[in-house]
Amino acid sequence: MxxxxxxxxxxxxxxxxxxxxxxxxxxxxxxxxxxxxxxxxxxxxxxxxxxxxxxxxxxxxxxxxxxxxxxxxxxxxxxxxxxxxxxxxxxxxxxxxxxxxxxxxxxxxxYEDLTKSAPKGATVGYAGPERAAKGQVKVSGPLGDLVEGAGIDVPDAFKALLRDDFTAYSTVSLEGDKVRLRAEDLPTLPVPGVEDKLKDVVDYDLTIDGLPSTIKxxxxxxxxxxxxxxxxxxxxxxxx
Structure with a gap:
């Protein structure tokens, strides 16, 4: 034994x-x-x-x-x-x-790392179960900081209107090695012409580097x- x-x-x-x-x-x-x-x-x-x-x-x-x-x-x-x-x-x-x-x-x-990749002044976070089920995340931050970080020129007379917080919801998709964040309808902004420019900044792509070819x-x-x-x-x- x-x-x-x-x-x-x-x-x-x-x-x-x-x-x-x-x-x-x-x-x-x-x-x-x-x-x-x-x-x-x-x-x-x-x-x-x-x-x-x-x-x-x-x-x-x-x-x-x-x-x-x-x-x-x-x-x-x-x-x-x-x-x-x-x-x-x-x-x-x-x-x-x-x-x-x-x-x-x-x-x-x-989300902490997503915030590091986000436009200056923006925070990316959990959007809640209902929106998460649609593949959405929350993008928010002080409107003035976002506009300044995006390099958008705003006349001095309008800057006082940018004191509110900005909140939008971005839909996330995956195409190959790219993660795409695309904002749904942005909130109405108090300064004319800023909305379209800000959307161009809030919408951005992340490229994932170094994944082995075996992982798709x-x-x-x-x-x-x-x-x-x-x-x-x-x-x-x-x-x-």
Missing amino acids: IFVVILGGLFVAADRAAVYFAETEAASKIKSSQGLGSEPDVSIKGFPFLTQVANSKLDEIEISIGGITATTEGREVEVTEVKAELRDVTVNSTFSSAVAGSAEGSALIS LDKVTATEDGLRFSGTGQDVDLTS
Whole structure:
């Protein structure tokens, strides 16, 4: 009985060592093939691992990626919680080839970071459940600050009219690697000619830089935490 326990322990140790080696090799391959700035965190699920390798198929792999950013007009913000969950992954013995039968990708940009990317003087926040269900976020701030930050010239005689707060709701969409924010009807502004100019500033795009080609995000959802992105794929090649 003790002998069986010892053998079992050795097998588990060997299995875990093999997993560690495979995760390290996979991280290196993915970094190289996908052009990432740093190695991702790769976690191979399922036990025993060696049996999966013998069958050349892994049940599930989870990849977490850091260092992804989004930029607009020189302003850079962090994209967090970038993950890919891969299932039914067919591999060869050297892990130089890996194809996932299905994949799910996800990422998050918080409202704090969205505000960093917003026009000067604007704050981006949660718009409430009803508007969030429509894919909208709230863009607000002191009207005078927004006008000044946008570089819009206003005659001195009208500046006193810009003391109120500005609030608009922008619909968010995702097109490739671009996140688009487009304001719905702006509130009526007290200074003639300012509304159209301000809309040109409030509407802006964010370009997500550095996502691996294996992650195709095609859906964006406004949540209480920020904008959550997701996407799915079939027959995803991790090493090309």
